Amino acid sequence: MRALTPKGAATRQRIVEGAAKLIRDHGPANVGLDDIRAATATSKSQLFHYFPDGKADMLLAVAAHEAELVLDEQQPYLGDLTSWAQWEAWRDRVIARYAAQRRRCPLSALTAQLGLADPAVEGIITGMYSRWQAQIAAGVRAVRPDADAERVATQLIGAITGGATMLVATDDIRYLEIGLTEAIENLRRGAPGAGSSLR
Incomplete structure (x- = not known):
């Protein structure tokens, strides 16, 4: 993973924590990137900036x-x-x-x-x-x-x-x-x- 600024690291962590809550509540198979974007108020470009491989990267981070x-x-x-x-x-x-x-x-x-x-x-x-x-x-x-x-x-x-x-x-x-x-x-x-x- 590329080096992140403190602000970038905090943003990524916020997304991961939001995704983790969704996955705990609904299971990984029932949570998509659109669900994570909505729950974390994250744009599509921002999501792929931190998780270039999409859901696979996100699940690994979670x-x-x-x-x-x-x-x-x-x-x-x-x-x-x-x-x-x-x-x-x-x-x-x-x-x-x-x-x-x-x-x-x-x-x-x-x-x-x-x-x-x-x-x-x-x-x-x-x-x-x-x-x-x-x-x-x-x-x-x-x-x-x-x-x-x-x-x-x-x-x-x-x-x-x-x-x-x-x-x-x-x-x-x-x-x-x-x-x-x-x-x-x-x-x-x-x-x-x-x-x-x-x-």
């Missing part, structure tokens, strides 16, 4: 935006998992986020639309998971220095994403609530295997 939100909405707890109280607050924040969106997972919808075979999409998703795992692993090291932090972080993310998948399939938040709560409790107890995977 996917990157939504990936950032996945992590941003877990703060400040995700970045400060230094006590069990912070772990519990983080768990509650994660569950509340998914309970609010229920079956409407914008990032899943976007990746389904764009396809993970696209290297740009794959880069957005793998980058998000890498940063997510690193922050959880740092928290594991803070409260259980005897644990295999990377492995525990992988298990915790698996509990969240597995629960989120079941939420989309069944509209039942309990899979996420129980899976994440049990994973954290296992870590706290120092249970080998499913929890802290002690060395």
Whole structure:
């Protein structure tokens, strides 16, 4: 993407945020560029200035935006998992986020639309998971220095994403609530295997 002035970057971000809201509400397949132009009060020439390849560029930008939100909405707890109280607050924040969106997972919808075979999409998703795992692993090291932090972080993310998948399939938040709560409790107890995977 070409370098933007601060004003240009702000305008592009405003368009992306407006498009993201539309896509969350209606799904990527049901939102066109005309809808985005109307919702963001953007001219056609302005839209193509920031997104030269049209909807494909726009969806990619929205996917990157939504990936950032996945992590941003877990703060400040995700970045400060230094006590069990912070772990519990983080768990509650994660569950509340998914309970609010229920079956409407914008990032899943976007990746389904764009396809993970696209290297740009794959880069957005793998980058998000890498940063997510690193922050959880740092928290594991803070409260259980005897644990295999990377492995525990992988298990915790698996509990969240597995629960989120079941939420989309069944509209039942309990899979996420129980899976994440049990994973954290296992870590706290120092249970080998499913929890802290002690060395």
